[in-house]
Amino acid sequence: MQLETYISDLLYRYDCVTVPGFGAFLTNRVSAKVHESTHTFYPPKKILSFNEQLHNNDGLLANYIAEIEKIPYGTATDKISKQVKSIKSYLVEGETIQFENIGELILNADGKILFDPANQINYLTDAFGLSHFTSSNVKREVYKETVSAVEATTPIAFTPEKRSNNNWLKYAATAVILLGLSGFGAASYYNNTIENHNQLAQEQANEQLDAKVQEATFVISNPLPAATLSIDKQSGNYHIVAGAFRVESNSDKKVSQLKAKGYKARKIGTNRYGLHEVVYASFENRADAQRELYKIRSEHNRDAWLLIKKLD
Incomplete structure (x- = not known):
C-alpha cells in the first residue's frame, strides 16, 4: 500500500490528514510574495508541517483507503497500522523515510520525528497552474542618463530656464494618464454596450421563436415524429x-x-x-x-x- 499517495490526495482537499498512531500532516496557506533581492514572484501556496502529537484516528484516511480499494473500514485500519509499524522500525534504525510529494521524515537524537517538507508540489488548488517568475529590476537612473545624452546631441537648443522648468513633463504625463483613463472608460462602455445589445437581441430572438412555435402549434394539423437531437461534445479546459x-x-x-x-x-x-x-x-x-x-x-x-x- 502506497500510504503517501493517499495522504497526498487528501492534502489537496483537507488541511489536516492524520495517520493513526503516527502523526498528522498539516497544511497552512501563505500569501503570494516577492523576494526582494532576486525579484522573484511566488504564487500563494500551502506549506506542509508535521505534528507527532496528533495521532488519534479521525477516520479520514482509513475511510478514503476503504473507498479507493473497496475494502472494509477495519481492514483499511489494519493496513495503516502495519504500515506505521514498519515506518517506525525504519526510523528507529536511523533511516530516512521519503514520502513522495510530501517530504522526508527522520528521527533525531531525542527520539522526536523531524520533517523536511517537499517544495516541488503546491497543494493549494486555487493556485493551480501558477508558477514563480523573475522580473528584471527597474533602474530609473539609466533612463535619466539616456535623456541627458539625447539632449546633449539634439539640434534643439535648451536654455537654462527651460531645462530648470519641468512643468511640461508634468503636463505631458497628465495628458497621457487622462488619455489612458478615457480610453479605458470608452473600452468599458463599448464592451458593456455590446453585451447589452447581445442580450437584448437574444431576448428578441427568443420572443420571435416562441411566437413561431405557438403559431406552428395551431397551423400544423398532424404532429411530426420525434426528432433525435445530437448533443455536442463538451469542450473547454x-x-x-x-x-x-x-x-x-x-x-x-x-x-x-x-x-x-x-x-x-x-x-x-x-x-x-x-x-x-x-x-x-x-x-x-x-x-x-x-x-x-x-x-x-x-x-x-x-x-x-x-x-x-x-x-x-
Whole structure:
C-alpha cells in the first residue's frame, strides 16, 4: 500500500490528514510574495508541517483507503497500522523515510520525528497552474542618463530656464494618464454596450421563436415524429472534479449517478497517480466554471474542486 499517495490526495482537499498512531500532516496557506533581492514572484501556496502529537484516528484516511480499494473500514485500519509499524522500525534504525510529494521524515537524537517538507508540489488548488517568475529590476537612473545624452546631441537648443522648468513633463504625463483613463472608460462602455445589445437581441430572438412555435402549434394539423437531437461534445479546459477512482468501473458508476442527477458528467482520463477522474462538466471559461462550482459545493458536494487542464 502506497500510504503517501493517499495522504497526498487528501492534502489537496483537507488541511489536516492524520495517520493513526503516527502523526498528522498539516497544511497552512501563505500569501503570494516577492523576494526582494532576486525579484522573484511566488504564487500563494500551502506549506506542509508535521505534528507527532496528533495521532488519534479521525477516520479520514482509513475511510478514503476503504473507498479507493473497496475494502472494509477495519481492514483499511489494519493496513495503516502495519504500515506505521514498519515506518517506525525504519526510523528507529536511523533511516530516512521519503514520502513522495510530501517530504522526508527522520528521527533525531531525542527520539522526536523531524520533517523536511517537499517544495516541488503546491497543494493549494486555487493556485493551480501558477508558477514563480523573475522580473528584471527597474533602474530609473539609466533612463535619466539616456535623456541627458539625447539632449546633449539634439539640434534643439535648451536654455537654462527651460531645462530648470519641468512643468511640461508634468503636463505631458497628465495628458497621457487622462488619455489612458478615457480610453479605458470608452473600452468599458463599448464592451458593456455590446453585451447589452447581445442580450437584448437574444431576448428578441427568443420572443420571435416562441411566437413561431405557438403559431406552428395551431397551423400544423398532424404532429411530426420525434426528432433525435445530437448533443455536442463538451469542450473547454476548466473542469469541475467530482472524484478520482483507482478502479475504472467505479468511475463509470459515478458518471452514471451524476448523469441521473442531471449533470453533464464524464471521464477525462487518469491523473499522475493513475486515478480515473470524473467531472461534473467542462467549461470554456473560468467564470462559468467558478459559478457552477459554487452551486455544486452548496447543493451536492462540498469537496468538488476546479481543475484547469487541456485535454488531448
